[in-house]
Amino acid sequence: MIRALWFLLKVAIVIAAAIWLADRPGTVSVHWLGYAVEAPFWVALLVALAALGIAALGYRLLRGVVRTPTRIRRFSRTRRRERGYRALTQGMVAIAAGDAPTARKMARKADGLLNEPPLTMLLSAQAAQLQGDERAAKQYFNAMLERPETAFLGMRGLLTQAIKSGDRVEALALARKARNLQPNTPWLLGTLYDLEARSGDWAAAEGTLQQAIQAGAIPTAEGRRHRTVLLLERSFEAERRGRADAALSHAQAAHDLMPGFVPAAVRLSRLLAADDRLKPAAKVVERAWRQSPHPELADVYRVVVDSYDPLTRVKLFQKLVRQSPDSAESHIALARVAMEAQLWGEARQHVTRALEIEPSRRLYRLLAELERNERNDEAAARDWLAKAAAAPADPAWSCGSCGAVSHAWGGLCGHCGAFDSLSWKAPTVTASLMEPGTLAPALNAPATVRPATA
Numbered sequence: 001m002i003r004a005l006w007f008l009l010k011v012a013i014v015i016a017a018a019i020w021l022a023d024r025p026g027t028v029s030v031h032w033l034g035y036a037v038e039a040p041f042w043v044a045l046l047v048a049l050a051a052l053g054i055a056a057l058g059y060r061l062l063r064g065v066v067r068t069p070t071r072i073r074r075f076s077r078t079r080r081r082e083r084g085y086r087a088l089t090q091g092m093v094a095i096a097a098g099d100a101p102t103a104r105k106m107a108r109k110a111d112g113l114l115n116e117p118p119l120t121m122l123l124s125a126q127a128a129q130l131q132g133d134e135r136a137a138k139q140y141f142n143a144m145l146e147r148p149e150t151a152f153l154g155m156r157g158l159l160t161q162a163i164k165s166g167d168r169v170e171a172l173a174l175a176r177k178a179r180n181l182q183p184n185t186p187w188l189l190g191t192l193y194d195l196e197a198r199s200g201d202w203a204a205a206e207g208t209l210q211q212a213i214q215a216g217a218i219p220t221a222e223g224r225r226h227r228t229v230l231l232l233e234r235s236f237e238a239e240r241r242g243r244a245d246a247a248l249s250h251a252q253a254a255h256d257l258m259p260g261f262v263p264a265a266v267r268l269s270r271l272l273a274a275d276d277r278l279k280p281a282a283k284v285v286e287r288a289w290r291q292s293p294h295p296e297l298a299d300v301y302r303v304v305v306d307s308y309d310p311l312t313r314v315k316l317f318q319k320l321v322r323q324s325p326d327s328a329e330s331h332i333a334l335a336r337v338a339m340e341a342q343l344w345g346e347a348r349q350h351v352t353r354a355l356e357i358e359p360s361r362r363l364y365r366l367l368a369e370l371e372r373n374e375r376n377d378e379a380a381a382r383d384w385l386a387k388a389a390a391a392p393a394d395p396a397w398s399c400g401s402c403g404a405v406s407h408a409w410g411g412l413c414g415h416c417g418a419f420d421s422l423s424w425k426a427p428t429v430t431a432s433l434m435e436p437g438t439l440a441p442a443l444n445a446p447a448t449v450r451p452a453t454a
């Protein structure tokens with residue numbers, strides 16, 4: 001509607017101008033270089049307008065010709081970028097599909113077409129890794145370190161490589177550098193904590209653990225257990241350095257965090273008993289027995305009651321096992337002290353009760369001992385020993401990562417170096433006895449934060 005009105009208005013203006021010109025007739029004469037041209041005014045006006053139109057057209061044509069190379073360049077650049085991004089996408093799809101040759105081809109193509117090193121370098125590195133070319137991947141990761149926007153990604157790549165190749169010293173150094181770049185990255189804090197714990201840097205690991213819990217990399221309950229293990233290791237370390245007070249205070253802190261955790265209760269009660277503080281030692285064992293009856297706790301309790309006569313010891317042990325009267329471990333502990341007191345009937349009764357709950361090698365061996373000591377019956381003892389050989393294996397400190405068995409609890413598996421992997425259970429594979437805390441060269445265990453066991 002507005003357009004139609006505007007058109008009518010333009011027509012009206014042209015007609016008005018034509019009428020105005022027709023009402024004012026006149027001529028225009030031009031004398032130039034000996035030529036004389038004379039024309040009515042309206043013809044001169046038309047000629048002037050036509051000349052102006054031709055000039056404008058010429059200008060546009062000329063401008064188009066001048067701008068053509070720039071336009072061609074811009075068009076080809078856009079097409080290049082489009083092809084580059086297409087190659088990048090195809091490369092990423094190939095990586096997801098595990099197609100290494102295509103991934104590498106596309107990475108090279110994208111690198112040639114795009115001027116986006118952060119994207120193409122990562123793709124190239126991943127493609128190289130997929131093809132098993134770790135050396136090439138390392139070169140890309142190192143190149144990524146040189147740009148601030150890719151430094152962290154490069155560091156992550158190198159860290160993953162170091163962990164995979166089992167170079168824990170390098171991995172630890174890289175993880176610490178990466179933390180300086182991005183201090184609150186959850187996966188990094190979890191990995192750094194695990195590396196510090198595996199390297200035995202307990203104090204540093206405790207600090208990193210706190211950060212990892214705050215960043216949500218490790219659940220709070222699991223973190224509490226990790227902290228308990230770290231404190232126990234700090235206690236062992238302090239003892240090795242002759243700092244008895246620190247050894248005791250770390251053990252106390254560990255026991256306070258997890259009163260039912262056997263290694264903490266054993267550690268604290270042993271240190272207290274060694275310091276001749278028998279009553280607190282007994283309290284620690286009794287408290288732990290309620291949650292987790294365990295032969296090592298019974299051993300410490302035996303040390304605590306050592307100064308008493310055999311019959312009093314039996315009474316004191318009866319007091320201990322009241323914390324968990326129905327467990328097999330309680331009956332085994334009572335059977336042992338009853339045998340020491342030569343209360344054969346009572347000892348036999350408890351062994352039988354324990355056998356009903358859970359048969360095991362040590363129970364058959366205990367019965368053999370009973371036959372020898374009480375009745376001097378070597379034939380019966382041999383029968384029980386034969387049964388022991390066929391019975392299920394006794395529980396031991398077994399590594400959840402590699403299956404190795406350790407004769408004593410420790411924060412690190414002596415075989416594979418895993419942190420907090422030992423739990424009290426029947427071993428699943430035949431494994432030799434190890435000293436905990438001595439790292440064997442099996443470095444290929446994954447450096448991840450494992451869920452708590454036992």
Ligand SMILES: [Zn+2]
Pocket residue numbers: 399400401402403404413414415416417418421
């Ligand atoms: Zn292990």
